[in-house]
Every structure is written in structure tokens, then in C-alpha cells.
Amino acid sequence: MEIKRLRLIMATAALPVLASASFTASADEGMWLPSLISERIGDMQEKGFRLSAEDIYSINQASLKDAVVLFGRGCTGEVISPEGLLLTNHHCGYGQIQKHSSVEHDYLRDGFWAMSRNEELPNEGLTVSFLERMEDVTGRILDGYSADMTEQQRDSVVKANSGALIEEATSEGKGLRATVEALYYGNQYFLFLYREYSDIRLVGAPPSAVGKFGGDTDNWIWPRHTGDFSIFRIYADKDNNPASYSPDNVPYTPKKFFRISLEGVHEGDFTFIYGFPGSTREYIMSEGVRYISEVSDPAKIALRTERLGIQKKYMDQSQAVRIQYSSKNASVANAWKKWQGESGGIRRLGTVAAKKAYEARFAEWAEGTVYENILPQLDSLYEALEPYMFALEYYTESAGTVELSSFAMKVSRMMKDSLADTCATQQQRDSAAASFAMELAAAARSFYKDYYMPIDKESFIAVMESFGRDISDGFKPQCFKDALAKYGSVSGWADVIFGESLFTDSTRVLALTAADTAAVSNDPATRFAREFRGWYTTDIYPVCQRLNREITLLYREYMRGQMEFEPGKAFYPDANLTLRVAYGKVMGYSPADGVYYEPQSTLEGIMEKDNPEIFDYNIPQRLRDIYAAKDYGRWAITDSKGNTTVPVCFIATNHTSGGNSGSPVINADGDLMGINFDRVWEGTMSDIVFDPDYCRNICLDIRYVLFIIDKVAGADHLLDEMVFAE
């Protein structure tokens, strides 16, 4: 009785009682908050770490956190010299490298190396953020909240208090940016205060044949040989404060930078990743997991398999089409491969059944408490949500992917915007018409450059036929039924859209004026997009939004319940692009019976894959020459087979996610041993459930980075400003 009363009290209090960390659910699982790392430090040290919690995170002295940055708004980077040199992935710096590239200077193809400070290239819009401090502010955020308030009232309290807190925190100095983030579904709130630098210059990037070696063929795959790195430098004003670009700015002096480890990588070595994982859902109930692994992922995979097959067919037939669709193909393939690992991993682990068993135990425990009804409520909300969520995701992956109709909608919006300026004078009308023509020409140029109609039309037929099969009749929009009745079949419908739309002809598009609204709005490609979008925004999206919100609110309760149910377990909050620590060890894995993958790859593997005929595997001639001459200098190692070679990548058991790209991979002494850039596809369910047998993050060996800089790029002056661990 006493215990039940206590649970009731805890359930209505603002703060969940966070377990003092003693053990985790499974070895190496977890993305821990740096400010609370003292709760994990014992375990870390037991596994080989030789530094202290204060060395990882401190607000009193320089610590490793001061050498880690959020790069842009989706990657991680690390400072590696006293003069603000910064490392991240090639795929994280890709946009910047591309922007500086032209036909005369193709830095994507050939690489780029600034041979002196004044050759370093500024990047408008790029920022890096250092975490100044993070702080549990739950009390302040919920100040003024009482249990009898509605959720809307609670939201207003949270919003008002967050705003005040952010204002207060950012008034302390230059370049400060703050966010308040809900952790554990809003059971806790943390303030994150960043110092954001905005003069970030490109220092170096290897050619794509190194930085993107293996391309999409090897993406999410081990063994891997991608030299996925690029180098930037942070600039500051004369007082070392953030400032926008100025030729007078000077290299930033960091509070802390990573020393480079040349010790090498051995199976079993302790590793730790410090970075910004984007999003995970480790605590959702069985129904949520079942939906992902049995319904959503398989449907999305099937739709993308169709589209990838069609793209491949035409890309194989024509070099021009291959170039047009390589970037589109890459982004379609990236999630496609990840989802396969995710749903396969969940199935292999039996996560749905395991969660159901856990829920049965939870329900028994919860009887007579405030948590009693949570699971049945979640269950019925999931049941109500499923057909809507499925329709929403299906729309995005089918009708939402038709290139021609997306472009038609874009032109239609541009017209509306242009006409929205009700212009009084003839002169103003003329200038509006001229700017519409310019905007249209630019949009058309970028669309038609990479558009191949046969791919779009065949994809339309494939995804819309699937739509007809997979979406139940009750959920199909009227426009879909009408079109089938009118044209007889999806391919008949496609003949009309792709045969009659003016958007299939760029000269007709370029001849449009802002006044041609009727032609655009009655065009079959525009109508298709508009009618489907109308269905989505009125019938589907609002229901999903409402039910998802209710589900999230219940998760706040369920999360707190789970923490009370297992008081001995160490919980970590789901990833939300805030700074985290994940630790583990260098380790191979066995993805299938009879197969074992070693944890380290070498230059030998690059030479095995090298093939001038295959775009993804065509290495720079310079690398072939170096290999032939075995001119490895100080970067040579002897591998397990006795070859003299160069290390390239390695895998480890760190729990990472999207956003950890570019994260420092740190050894037991706090020195840099590599750069994180991917996971193995068999372990991508780690966003939902971590499996120590299959989940491996993929890291670039820092020695390969140095070898490329030194031997391939001839930019060894950069090595002079780095500090190497003894």
C-alpha cells in the first residue's frame, strides 16, 4: 500500500527519479548525457578508459567537450589543432565543396587543398556550435504548472519559461545560442547553451574517388574503404569571439583540441564517440515497433525497390542519365538500405515479442497505480493511427515522389506569388513579369538538367499501381478512383499526364507568363499533385497529427512508469541532436552463419576493389602509384596477413545514429583515433533496439586521413599544426 501511494506521488511530481546508474540493458548500449557522465564513468573505466568524468565534461576547466562541435545542423566535427583546424566527414562538407566547384575547378572530382591560410575558402551560412554548458532546468520550466492544468496550459507554461530562460542565458556573451529540449518525452527539460561560430573556411577535401570511394554500392556496408573526411578552420574576431566573415578574422584558439593517436587500432580497444546523434526511439511500445518493422519499413522498401530498379535500368543504358540521377539515386538508396537493416534486425531479435512480454510484466506491476491504463490506451491509439499513418507514409513515398508534378506545383506556386503583388503601375507590372521570367528560367534550368521523363513515367506507374493495391478502398482519395474510372488503368492515366502535360516540354514552360494560371492549373501534372495533396492535407495529416500528439503525451507517463518499474536500470534519453557520449570497443562481427568480419580494413581492400570501369571504385592514379611503390612513409603498418599496408577504416560497438557523422572516435587516453561516418546495415535497428552482436559503427582510421593529406594531397604543412600523442 505504502509503495503504491509512493508511486502515485512520484507520478504526479514533475521529475522522474532517475536511477543511479549501475548497469545498462545490454553491453555498450547507450547515448549518455555528458553532464551526467559521472554516473557512467565507473563502467567506462572498468572497460579501459583512463580519464575522469571531468576530463569529458566540465564547466570549470577545459574538457573534451570543448573540442567537439555541432557542424551545421546535422553533423559533428572536432577541433584538431591549437589554430582551430576542424575535421568532419566528406559527406558533411559535401555541400560546401560542391558550392566552391565549377567546371574549371571541380573540387568534388579533384579534391581541394589550401596551401596557405589565405587560400582557405569562406562558406556563407555554415556554422559550428560549441556546447558551453548543459543544465537540468526542469524545475524552472515547469514553474507555475500545476497538475490540474490542461495540456495546452502546460504547453504555454513550458513555452513562456523556456523563452525567458533562453533570453537570460544568451545575454551572457557573444554568439550565444540556447535551446531548451524535452528529454524522456518531457519528463525532464535541459538547457543547452552553445557558442556559435560563423566564419568557417574550407581547408581541404580529398577527391571524391577517396572521400566517397565505394559510393552507394558500399554505403552502410562493411568492409568499407571510404576516406570520408574534409577539413575546415574556425575563424574568430581578434578577441577569439564569434564573428561573421571578415578578412580581418583570425584562426580560432580553442579551449581544447584533440591530440592525434598513432597507436593503432586493435580488436578489444576501448573507444568512445562524442557527438550529436539525431533521433532514436528506444522506449516505444511493441505496437509502435511492429508498425515500423512489419508495416511501414516493408512498404517503403518495396516502393523504393521499384524506383531504384527503374532508375538503374536507364542509368545502365546511358552515361548522361547516370550523371543526372546519381544524386537522386543516392538519396533514395540511403534510407532504403537502412530500413532493410532496421526491419530485418527487429525481426531477427524478436523485439515485438520481447516488448510484449515486457509490457505484460509492466501491466502486472502497474495494476492499481496511475500507470494502469497506459498500455491499453496506447494500444487503441496505435490501432486508430495505423491506417492514417500508413496512408501518410505511402503518399510521401508514392504520389509525393513524382518529379513532374512536384515541378508543376512549384511553378504554380511561383505564379501565385508573382500575382500576389497587386501592381498599380505598368512599370511595376513589367518588373514583376521580368522577375517571374527569371525565376522560372532558373527553376526550369535546374529541373530539366537532371530530369529524364521515362524514369519518372515508369516510376509513376509502379508507385501508383502499388498505391491502388496497398491502400484500402475506404482510404483511397476520390481523385484516384475517378482517374482510374476515366482512364481505365494507371498506365492509361500516365499516358495522359506524361503525354499531355505542358511540363514535359521545357520550351512551353519557358514561354509561360504569370498570367497563364489556367493553363498551369488545368494541366494534368498539376491536377494530379494538387488533388492528391488536397486529400493528404484534409483527410490524412490532421488525424495523424492529433493522434500522434496524444500518443506522445501518454509516452510521457509510460516513460516515467518504465523508470519506476525498473529502478535498477540506467536509462538514457532518446537522441535529439544534443551532445552525447557512447562508449564501446573495437570489434568485428558475424552477420551470418560462417561469416566473420575483421574490425580493420586496409589499402589492400581498396586495391582489390579498384576498377577504372566502375565509377564507385575508380581510385586516383596517384594512389595506384603510391601503392605500386609502397611509398607509405610513416603510415605503413603490417596487417594480420603480414602485408605492409596502410590502415583505412575500422568498426566498433559504439551506439550511434544519424548526426554522429563526423564525430571524434576517441581512445582510452582521450586522443583521436578516427572519425565516425556510418553504421553497418545489419545493425541499423539500433535506433529502436541495440544488439551488441550486430550493431557496429564505422570509423575512418585517423592514420588514413593523415596518409591522404601527406602522401596523396601533399598538404603535409597541415600535419605541422597537429599534436601527436606520445
Ligand code: ARG
Ligand atoms: N550512410 C551514411 C549516412 O547515413 C552516409 C550517407 C552518405 N553517403 C552515401 N553514399 N549516400 O548518412
Ligand code: GLU
Ligand atoms: N551517415 C550518418 C550521418 O550522416 C551516420 C550513420 C548513422 O546513421 O549512424 O549522420
